[in-house]
Amino acid sequence: MTQITSKEFNEILQIEKASYKYFFNSSQLKKALTEFKLLKIIRKNKVIAYLLYKIEKDKIYVRRIAVSPIFQGRGFATKMMLEIFKIAQKLNLKKIYLYVRISNKKGIKFYQKLNFLKIRKIKKHYPDGEDAYLMEKEI
Numbered sequence: 001m002t003q004i005t006s007k008e009f010n011e012i013l014q015i016e017k018a019s020y021k022y023f024f025n026s027s028q029l030k031k032a033l034t035e036f037k038l039l040k041i042i043r044k045n046k047v048i049a050y051l052l053y054k055i056e057k058d059k060i061y062v063r064r065i066a067v068s069p070i071f072q073g074r075g076f077a078t079k080m081m082l083e084i085f086k087i088a089q090k091l092n093l094k095k096i097y098l099y100v101r102i103s104n105k106k107g108i109k110f111y112q113k114l115n116f117l118k119i120r121k122i123k124k125h126y127p128d129g130e131d132a133y134l135m136e137k138e139i
């Protein structure tokens with residue numbers, strides 16, 4: 001369970017709304033915080049970027065990564081991913097994986113720049129029927 005203040009909770013909800021077409025509502029975010037660990041970046045006392053992840057048996061699952069729109073393109077998402085790579089190395093985990101909407105060109109480019117590979121397409125992975133790419137990176 002990830003503990004955060006209600007102020008941070010609301011800041012994450014705001015980033016969700018601004019970044020995703022299908023964003024987490026309050027109860028979905030609450031549930032996600034019970035299942036996943038959180039990385040966050042704070043600037044001027046506000047959350048501007050966050051990542052939700054889970055450590056599994058021999059790999060790390062990245063559930064969500066988002067940066068407040070006005071802070072995008074400045075390396076914040078890369079910084080959080082590098083932190084995930086460090087955690088994986090420290091725990092001797094060999095793989096990081098995630099799912100991304102096939103329409104999310106920006107996200108796919110971001111992951112490819114970090115050497116994630118498209119492993120396969122998962123049909124109708126999302127509730128609205130969109131397909132996902134399963135992407136993986138070997139550590």
Ligand SMILES: CC(C)(COP(=O)(O)OP(=O)(O)OC[C@H]1O[C@@H](n2cnc3c(N)ncnc32)[C@H](O)[C@@H]1OP(=O)(O)O)[C@@H](O)C(=O)NCCC(=O)NCCS
Pocket residue numbers: 019020063064065066067068071072073074075076077078079099100101104105106107109110111113
């Ligand atoms: C995808 C996302 C997390 C990237 O965050 P960011 O902090 O802007 O990323 P970085 O500044 O670390 O960028 C790293 C690389 O990603 C790619 N990238 C980032 N923004 C991009 C854009 N607008 N268009 C194309 N590629 C982009 C580039 O390859 C970039 O490297 P470069 O700056 O050398 O060109 C951010 O755009 C976001 O929050 N999007 C909405 C939520 C989302 O789609 N999350 C991922 C899918 S779950």
